[in-house]
Amino acid sequence: MRGGLLVAGVAIAVIGAGLMVSLFFLPGVPTDTRTNSVSIAELPADTPRSWSVPEQVTLAGHLTLTWTASAPVTVDLSRSSTCPIGSGLCPAGPAIVAWPTNVTGSWSMAGPVGATYLLSVTNSGNATISFSGTFVETYSVPTPSQAVPAWALITLGGLVLLGIGGIATFLGLFLPSGVYRSPVGPRPEFDEETDEPLDELGPDPP
Numbered sequence: 001m002r003g004g005l006l007v008a009g010v011a012i013a014v015i016g017a018g019l020m021v022s023l024f025f026l027p028g029v030p031t032d033t034r035t036n037s038v039s040i041a042e043l044p045a046d047t048p049r050s051w052s053v054p055e056q057v058t059l060a061g062h063l064t065l066t067w068t069a070s071a072p073v074t075v076d077l078s079r080s081s082t083c084p085i086g087s088g089l090c091p092a093g094p095a096i097v098a099w100p101t102n103v104t105g106s107w108s109m110a111g112p113v114g115a116t117y118l119l120s121v122t123n124s125g126n127a128t129i130s131f132s133g134t135f136v137e138t139y140s141v142p143t144p145s146q147a148v149p150a151w152a153l154i155t156l157g158g159l160v161l162l163g164i165g166g167i168a169t170f171l172g173l174f175l176p177s178g179v180y181r182s183p184v185g186p187r188p189e190f191d192e193e194t195d196e197p198l199d200e201l202g203p204d205p206p
Contacts, residue, residue: 006172013165019158031138032056038119039132043073048122049131052080052089054115058139061113065097067133068104071125075099075133077107080118091118113137 038051055063065077076099081092096117099105101124123129 002172002175004172005168005175009165009168009170009172011165012161012168016158016161016163016165019154019161022154031140034137034139036135036137037132038134039130040121041130042128043121043123043131044128045123045126048120050089050118050120051133053117053119053135055113055117055135055137056139057115058113060111061137061139062108062110063113064106064108064136065119065133066104066106067119067131069121069129069131070103071123071127071129072101072103073099073129073131074101074122074124075105076120078118078120079114080116089116089118091120113139 034056036053036055038053040049043049055061067075069075076091076095077097078091078095079093080089082088083090096109097107117135119133121131123131
């Protein structure tokens with residue numbers, strides 16, 4: 001066993017393990033919050049009203065809608081697209097969520113968030129009502145692109161140090177101790193200076 005090599009191997013492996021553990025303490029991806037509010041103080045009876053609500057496009061976001069009205073109303077939320085006839089925006093497919101006759105409602109989703117949503121409200125009652133709604137979106141903030149992410153460099157460095165430390169520890173445990181000397185080659189048959197057989201010159205001086 002070689003104590004010095006063993007200690008060095010263990011120390012290098014510990015440093016590598018420390019780098020791997022540090023991955024759990026890296027800061028998360030920064031996020032931002034976007035709020036859009038819609039409201040109408042007086043929505044006459046038997047009258048629809050729609051709002052186009054733009055949102056931050058993201059593949060991993062969280063979108064929440066809360067609304068309230070002074071009397072029961074019908075509310076639909078859908079993704080929007082350009083109307084095939086005329087101008088403006090129309091629902092793109094069926095409603096994502098709908099409330100047939102309510103005075104308040106809430107909805108949330110996590111995942112891909114589209115560009116624009118269409119919120120439609122219909123006052124089917126006999127009196128003028130008020131309505132207000134709020135969209136809150138939380139999404140990841142893009143960061144400047146890097147050639148190699150920090151977590152990848154830390155992982156690579158940790159694995160390399162763990163490998164070197166493991167090899168050094170193995171060699172330190174199983175290599176025999178002592179000083180290694182280069183093997184002695186065969187004794188030449190003739191003297192290099194006199195070119196006479198060495199057996200006639202006698203043994204080498206001590």
